Amino acid sequence: MVIDSIDKxxxxxxxxxxxxxxxxxxxxxxxxxxxxxxxxxxxxSEFRKVLKQKKVKGVTVEAVKQVGCHGFCxxxxxxxxxxxxxxxTKVKKAHVKDIVAKTLVNGEIIEKLLYTDPDDHAKKMADxxxxxxxxxxxxxxxxxxxxxxxxxxxxYIAMGGYSALGKVLTRMKPAKVLDEVSKSGLxxxxxxxxxxxxxxxxxxxxxxxxxxxxCNGDEGDPxxxxxxxxxxxxxxSVLEGMIICAFAVxxxxxxxxxxxxxxxxxxxxxxxxxxxxxHNFLGKNIFNSGxxxxxxxxxxxGAFVCGESSALMKSVAGEVGEPRAKYIRSxxxxxxxxxxxxxxxETFATVPVILDKxxxxxxxxxxxxxxxxxxxxxxxxxxNTGLVEVPMGVTLRDIIFDIGGGVPEGRTFKAVQxxxxxxxxxxxxxxxxPVDFDSLTEVGSMMGSGGMIVMDxxxxxxxxxxxxxxxLVEESCGKCSPCREGLYxxxxxxxxxxxxxxxxxxxxxxxxxxxxxxxGSLCGLGQSGPNPFISTLTYFREEYLAHINDKKCPAxxxxxxxxxxINDECTGCMACIKVCPTEAITGxxxxxxxxNQDLCTQCGSCEAVCNFEAIDII
Amino acid sequence: MxxxxxxxxxxxxxxxxxxxxxxxxxxxxxxxxxxxxPCDAMSEAAKQLGVPLSKVFSAxxxxxxxxxxxxxxxxxxxxxxxxxxxxxxDLMVEQLETELNLKVGETSTDLKFTxxxxxxxxxxxxxxxLIVNETYHGNVRCDRAVGLAKKG
Ligand SMILES: Cc1cc2nc3c(=O)[nH]c(=O)nc-3n(C[C@H](O)[C@H](O)[C@H](O)COP(=O)(O)O)c2cc1C
Ligand code: FES
Numbered sequence: 168m169v170i171d172s173i174d175k176x177x178x179x180x181x182x183x184x185x186x187x188x189x190x191x192x193x194x195x196x197x198x199x200x201x202x203x204x205x206x207x208x209x210x211x212s213e214f215r216k217v218l219k220q221k222k223v224k225g226v227t228v229e230a231v232k233q234v235g236c237h238g239f240c241x242x243x244x245x246x247x248x249x250x251x252x253x254x255x256t257k258v259k260k261a262h263v264k265d266i267v268a269k270t271l272v273n274g275e276i277i278e279k280l281l282y283t284d285p286d287d288h289a290k291k292m293a294d295x296x297x298x299x300x301x302x303x304x305x306x307x308x309x310x311x312x313x314x315x316x317x318x319x320x321x322x323y324i325a326m327g328g329y330s331a332l333g334k335v336l337t338r339m340k341p342a343k344v345l346d347e348v349s350k351s352g353l354x355x356x357x358x359x360x361x362x363x364x365x366x367x368x369x370x371x372x373x374x375x376x377x378x379x380x381x382c383n384g385d386e387g388d389p390x391x392x393x394x395x396x397x398x399x400x401x402x403x404s405v406l407e408g409m410i411i412c413a414f415a416v417x418x419x420x421x422x423x424x425x426x427x428x429x430x431x432x433x434x435x436x437x438x439x440x441x442x443x444x445x446h447n448f449l450g451k452n453i454f455n456s457g458x459x460x461x462x463x464x465x466x467x468x469g470a471f472v473c474g475e476s477s478a479l480m481k482s483v484a485g486e487v488g489e490p491r492a493k494y495i496r497s498x499x500x501x502x503x504x505x506x507x508x509x510x511x512x513e514t515f516a517t518v519p520v521i522l523d524k525x526x527x528x529x530x531x532x533x534x535x536x537x538x539x540x541x542x543x544x545x546x547x548x549x550x551n552t553g554l555v556e557v558p559m560g561v562t563l564r565d566i567i568f569d570i571g572g573g574v575p576e577g578r579t580f581k582a583v584q585x586x587x588x589x590x591x592x593x594x595x596x597x598x599x600x601p602v603d604f605d606s607l608t609e610v611g612s613m614m615g616s617g618g619m620i621v622m623d624x625x626x627x628x629x630x631x632x633x634x635x636x637x638x639l640v641e642e643s644c645g646k647c648s649p650c651r652e653g654l655y656x657x658x659x660x661x662x663x664x665x666x667x668x669x670x671x672x673x674x675x676x677x678x679x680x681x682x683x684x685x686x687g688s689l690c691g692l693g694q695s696g697p698n699p700f701i702s703t704l705t706y707f708r709e710e711y712l713a714h715i716n717d718k719k720c721p722a723x724x725x726x727x728x729x730x731x732x733i734n735d736e737c738t739g740c741m742a743c744i745k746v747c748p749t750e751a752i753t754g755x756x757x758x759x760x761x762x763n764q765d766l767c768t769q770c771g772s773c774e775a776v777c778n779f780e781a782i783d784i785i
Numbered sequence: 786m787x788x789x790x791x792x793x794x795x796x797x798x799x800x801x802x803x804x805x806x807x808x809x810x811x812x813x814x815x816x817x818x819x820x821x822x823p824c825d826a827m828s829e830a831a832k833q834l835g836v837p838l839s840k841v842f843s844a845x846x847x848x849x850x851x852x853x854x855x856x857x858x859x860x861x862x863x864x865x866x867x868x869x870x871x872x873x874x875d876l877m878v879e880q881l882e883t884e885l886n887l888k889v890g891e892t893s894t895d896l897k898f899t900x901x902x903x904x905x906x907x908x909x910x911x912x913x914x915l916i917v918n919e920t921y922h923g924n925v926r927c928d929r930a931v932g933l934a935k936k937g
Contacts, residue, residue, distance in 0.1 A: 200908040204923030240910030389866030389905035396907075427813065427850050428906050430919075468809055468848025471904065485808040486840075487847045544909060546868035552910035584867065618909075620867050634870055638904065644847070746928045748883035770879045776928050 169447040171455040173333045183325035192226045193249040199236025199396055202243035210244055213263040223271050235400015237313030239300055240553040254295035255280040303570050306556045307540045308516040312400035317435050320442040323403040329448055331519035332407050336454035344415040351526035352538035357383055357511030358615050360604035370498040371416040373506040378418035380409050381509045384425040385467050385474035388587030391618030393542040394512035396554050398432035402439035408515030413460045416508055421462040422483055427469050436464050471642035475690050476509050489644045490690035513542055533559030537603035545571050547620035564598040567621055578623040586615030588635045589695035591702025611702045627724035628707040629714055633661040635699035650693030653684035666727040667718040723784035726769040730785050733762050737781035743773035786825050793818050794826055798833045805836045808844055821852040857892045857899035861917055861934045866905025868912035876927035877915060884931045
């Protein structure tokens with residue numbers, strides 16, 4: 168159906184709302200990356216199968232809906248029963264029959280599947296909005312994730328989707344749109360935090376045709392998955408943002424660059440584009456306004472550097488993704504040397520809401536210089552891993568402890584890594600810092616795209632720096648030597664420290680080298696490449712010195728500096744014997760096992776599988 | 786190349802535009818169909834798209850998505866993203882390498898298994914993550930890795 172007027176959209180929205188409402192009870196099954204890894208696709212088919220066999224009054228097979236990431240991945244697979252918002256956690260295929268028979272038929276709540284308050288095990292919470300993880304969030308870019316079926320454009324429209332587009336195309340001039348976006352204070356969510364309004368306005372002014380709009384869905388930052396969840400769970404919000412942008416800057420062609428490691432994101436974006444074309448939200452004469460726009464999906468090739476703007480544009484053109492020097496910015500000469508607006512997935516997903524509710528509303532959220540909300544993916548050594556969105560300006564402590572629940576029992580918090588390979592690690596005493604673009608940069612980390620990885624006392628900060636340097640060496644495109652050679656040498660020196668072979672002079676050398684790399688590199692990859700090293704050295708210098716002077720790894724990670732021994736707690740369960748890759752452990756059932764130090768490679772597999780804390784690290 | 790393979794290849798060229806811009810997409814389609822980039826397919830791509838073979842080679846070695854060597858039936862990928870790394874992804878690598886007697890990046894001689902590492906697959910909340918062909922496994926303790934991989 169072609170939607171060419173606000174009235175038709177309104178009618179479609181009403182119909183869609185009614186249709187959704189008619190099936191009063193709904194079973195939402197999260198197919199986000201976390202729940203999927205827990206087998207939630209099987210839950211979906213099982214629910215459908217059971218409901219086909221057993222008729223439940225008022226609940227049809229269509230009431231079972233797949234939704235994108237709901238956020239609370241740590242408790243996945245998640246099943247939510249609407250309209251009561253009953254929140255079932257860690258659901259297995261075997262639970263499905265029970266849920267149908269008890270909850271759907273009798274309205275009975277199954278206690279054992281509910282979320283339990285970690286401080287008070289008797290306290291179970293059924294309604295997810297009461298759970299601290301959700302209660303402390305405010306969702307704008309993730310507004311529909313976990314709420315709608317990404318494959319159904321009706322669902323998106325029922326939530327008010329495409330109404331911002333309708334308003335823009337029928338009642339606003341491009342200049343007014345640019346003005347609204349500028350006034351909202353929206354800054355790019357992809358890492359740099361550049362003003363979106365200013366970027367668009369610059370592009371609109373360039374006297375060259377055609378102009379292009381590109382969405383950066385490369386999300387190369389390891390440990391970040393916000394963009395994946397948006398593209399998979401609410402693809403239309405990204406499209407709507409792009410179409411609005413295209414109208415504002417006067418572009419007729421768009422690309423979405425999705426990394427190939429996200430096959431489902433590619434599929435869902437593609438399906439969304441087709442559905443949008445069918446309804447004429449993409450195509451010719453959109454909303455009868457005379458404005459044409461269409462979008463193509465481009466799959467990335469699995470190179471981190473292709474997230475960088477100029478490299479991405481090379482890649483879109485079918486070439487090797489090597490960045491170029493930016494004497495001329497890509498808004499002036501971007502893809503195919505034409506003016507190009509490149510924004511991140513989350514940036515685009517936020518745009519429709521701004522135009523819907525107004526720039527005043529948006530800029531009232533967050534801080535003065537970083538307005539709105541930001542999505543973060545919380546991972547690592549934290550209890551409540553998952554996807555969260557909070558107003559800018561809340562503290563790291565709010566996110567990690569109030570929402571994230573802190574580090575798992577028995578461990579202590581050590582650092583939080585933000586900004587991926589371009590960011591840094593911040594220690595405990597920086598936890599009360601407000602999370603916004605500028606505060607994090609000031610202390611040597613950065614907001615980045617929103618990956619937030621919590622580390623505990625069993626994480627070695629030197630090894631973390633080595634890990635990131637290794638990542639960057641692998642991913643450096645090799646075009647400029649400060650990055651290609653500099654990072655490589657930095658990695659060698661860092662490895663030397665982890666092996667206990669370095670001296671303090673090496674640290675000085677590394678600091679000097681870092682400066683050279685920062686100043687001399689061509690693109691952001693090299694310029695910010697030394698950050699993980701510099702920030703860990705700034706905040707955890709004593710850990711570096713322990714490796715260098717005492718030849719010790721306090722976290723017990725660096726293989727050359729530790730030894731594993733079996734203590735008296737050993738029950739002789741043979742678990743470690745089975746798992747030892749070098750057959751260094753011997754022993755019989757129910758007898759104390761023996762570890763042969765000559766064969767041991769200090770991999771730590773034995774410690775990982777031991778249930779009795781019988782492996783010590785010295 | 787066998788006739789069947791040639792037909793597959795022709796289909797790929799038919800559904801994509803024939804210009805240099807389509808290079809990456811075409812290579813991705815070839816990789817998907819053959820699980821690697823056969824030499825003949827690369828020179829055919831060069832011819833069809835009007836790109837020098839050197840450029841085709843350069844693109845296929847630049848992007849991690851491409852492999853120049855045949856890969857196994859079961860592709861075992863271990864996530865090496867930050868979250869997985871600090872949650873002990875290396876231990877999975879160790880187990881798999883020992884059990885299958887292969888190093889990361891290698892394929893068994895019977896073309897059954899390939900072990901690869903990837904930089905984050907976006908399931909970080911379930912770290913460490915093991916992907917066997919298209920199936921994701923989350924929170925994998927190292928002693929379960931081999932079993933999951935062999936199940937296919
Ligand atoms: C090495 C490198 C990798 C990057 N990777 C990404 C990425 O994966 N996703 C992203 O949105 N931006 C990435 N960026 C930032 C982009 O260059 C660009 O600033 C951003 O996409 C602009 O969109 P925004 O203004 O909406 O943030 C990367 C930058 C560099 C230097
Ligand atoms: S770090 Fe492994 S899935 Fe992201």
